[in-house]
Amino acid sequence: MSFNRRQFIGGSAAFAGAMVFGAPAVLGQAKPRVVVIGGGAGGATAAKYIAKDSNGAIAVTLVEPNAKYQTCFHSNLYLGGFRDYASITHDYGALKKKHRINVVADRATKIDREKKEVILASGKKLPYDRLVVSPGIDLKYDSVPGWSQAAEQTMPHAWKPGAQTLLLKKRLDAVPNGGVIVMVAPPNPYRCPPGPYERISMMAHALKKARKDRCKIFVIDPKESFSKQALFQEGWEKHYKGMVEWLGPKVHDGLKSVDPKTNTVVTGFETYKNAALVNVIPAQMAGAIARDAQLANASGYCAIDPASMKSAVDPNIYVLGDASIAGDMPKSAFSANSQAKVAATMIRGELTSSRTFDARYTNTCWSLIETDDCVKVGGAYEAKDGKIAASSTFVSKTGETAELRKQTQAENMGWYSGITADIFG
Amino acid sequence: MVALCVSGPALAAGDRELGQHLSSECVTCHNPSGKNAAGVPQIAGWPDDQFVAVMNSYKEKQRDNPVMQTIAERLKAEDIEALAAYFGGLKPPKEQVPAKRTKGRER
Numbered sequence: 001m002s003f004n005r006r007q008f009i010g011g012s013a014a015f016a017g018a019m020v021f022g023a024p025a026v027l028g029q030a031k032p033r034v035v036v037i038g039g040g041a042g043g044a045t046a047a048k049y050i051a052k053d054s055n056g057a058i059a060v061t062l063v064e065p066n067a068k069y070q071t072c073f074h075s076n077l078y079l080g081g082f083r084d085y086a087s088i089t090h091d092y093g094a095l096k097k098k099h100r101i102n103v104v105a106d107r108a109t110k111i112d113r114e115k116k117e118v119i120l121a122s123g124k125k126l127p128y129d130r131l132v133v134s135p136g137i138d139l140k141y142d143s144v145p146g147w148s149q150a151a152e153q154t155m156p157h158a159w160k161p162g163a164q165t166l167l168l169k170k171r172l173d174a175v176p177n178g179g180v181i182v183m184v185a186p187p188n189p190y191r192c193p194p195g196p197y198e199r200i201s202m203m204a205h206a207l208k209k210a211r212k213d214r215c216k217i218f219v220i221d222p223k224e225s226f227s228k229q230a231l232f233q234e235g236w237e238k239h240y241k242g243m244v245e246w247l248g249p250k251v252h253d254g255l256k257s258v259d260p261k262t263n264t265v266v267t268g269f270e271t272y273k274n275a276a277l278v279n280v281i282p283a284q285m286a287g288a289i290a291r292d293a294q295l296a297n298a299s300g301y302c303a304i305d306p307a308s309m310k311s312a313v314d315p316n317i318y319v320l321g322d323a324s325i326a327g328d329m330p331k332s333a334f335s336a337n338s339q340a341k342v343a344a345t346m347i348r349g350e351l352t353s354s355r356t357f358d359a360r361y362t363n364t365c366w367s368l369i370e371t372d373d374c375v376k377v378g379g380a381y382e383a384k385d386g387k388i389a390a391s392s393t394f395v396s397k398t399g400e401t402a403e404l405r406k407q408t409q410a411e412n413m414g415w416y417s418g419i420t421a422d423i424f425g
Numbered sequence: 426m427v428a429l430c431v432s433g434p435a436l437a438a439g440d441r442e443l444g445q446h447l448s449s450e451c452v453t454c455h456n457p458s459g460k461n462a463a464g465v466p467q468i469a470g471w472p473d474d475q476f477v478a479v480m481n482s483y484k485e486k487q488r489d490n491p492v493m494q495t496i497a498e499r500l501k502a503e504d505i506e507a508l509a510a511y512f513g514g515l516k517p518p519k520e521q522v523p524a525k526r527t528k529g530r531e532r
Contacts, residue, residue: 394491410464418456
């Protein structure tokens with residue numbers, strides 16, 4: 001079966017026809033094969049649901065170089081001292097044993113879309129009938145003048161979990177009373193829209209708790225506004241008065257450069273010299289494996305069919321999570337997990353003719369501001385007018401009762417337990 | 426998880442296959458094992474009528490939580506029945522988690 005780009009984009013009738021032809025061809029072989037690249041919230045969920053719900057009818061291989069996975073979600077709570085590192089660390093034991101997924105501890109280096117093969121760093125090739133690409137983000141190291149991959153050791157990003165998370169915590173704990181922290185916040189679109197601001201809250205909490213309340217956190221933000229802004233600013237004023245100063249582009253007049261040697265940050269408005277800690281969260285794009293396979297467009301992210309999460313440029317590939325262009329959905333673990341379930345249903349439908357259902361997506365992002373003071377934002381989404389569109393959204397309100405905020409934090413912790421069991425259990 | 430998906434007593438009228446599909450949205454937060462789920466109720470093994478009543482009260486915004494209101498809002502009556510049939514057929518976890526909150530406080 002040949003499938004060119006024009007046919008794919010050319011209309012749903014041609015597309016549907018090709019899919020009908022596609023199914024028997026796949027069914028004709030021993031067992032259809034699905035390869036999943038990336039063992040995070042998108043990839044691991046997709047692998048699990050395809051394996052679990054197909055009851056062994058589909059051979060699932062998950063390619064993930066790391067044996068242990070630290071969640072980016074709740075890594076801010078580790079920074080604030082609300083969680084230990086072990087509690088945000090997970091492994092692939094249940095996916096291997098319980099769900100009989102072939103977990104390959106290797107790095108995918110190339111996708112050969114013509115041959116339908118994934119090539120690993122070891123040189124091994126994995127043929128697929130359907131491929132799930134869920135690599136997360138790559139950082140644009142050149143988006144902040146003066147910063148670089150080498151500089152992440154002195155000016156950590158901690159926007160990918162693991163060693164960077166530990167480094168940022170260590171550096172935060174070493175900040176002396178009166179020390180200045182500068183966060184360079186990222187431009188849209190990026191992983192976890194409320195994440196930088198929850199991080200500021202958790203940094204301030206840790207400093208205050210260590211009686212270092214003369215410290216000051218400056219946020220140099222390229223955006224005029226940010227997620228849950230009124231809620232965070234209310235919380236900072238209430239809990240960390242005088243400790244947090246958020247500066248939008250009209251105030252700081254642009255980030256000019258950073259100097260990792262002297263821990264200096266220069267803006268059009270001010271120079272911050274010898275900062276005790278500089279946290280650079282740069283601009284982002286889809287992981288290299290997706291970009292190298294030409295799955296991304298000029299935006300750096302991958303266009304998808306909103307009704308299935310199928311790549312807009314390759315009918316055998318699905319792209320999930322932070323790497324995808326998911327319309328109104330934010331780049332979050334919750335979103336990736338939700339998208340993975342849609343993709344898993346559609347992939348099973350294509351490969352084993354199982355029943356499919358219309359795509360529906362959900363997301364909620366909780367953010368902890370201070371002990372027992374948690375807020376949330378979320379929504380329900382569906383495929384509409386060529387994109388994933390919000391059908392309903394909600395956000396916490398300013399001035400909520402302490403009891404409600406405490407309950408929201410309990411929900412946040414319950415969600416973490418639920419989603420990590422859903423992904424890895 | 427696999428064990429939990431095996432059919433329970435066939436009491437309910439709802440479409441369990443649809444229910445199992447829709448349930449994937451629920452288990453993002455509602456851990457079927459009931460572990461560490463103090464802030465999110467355990468829903469496996471709930472009686473069908475109770476499940477339907479609670480979901481309808483979210484749908485009609487008589488119950489407060491916006492997460493649940495948003496989810497319930499787009500569920501049709503047959504979706505709710507299907508979910509009730511699915512969760513009602515699951516075994517509740519052996520150890521019920523006490524209602525007191527054990528996490529979320531600083532360590």
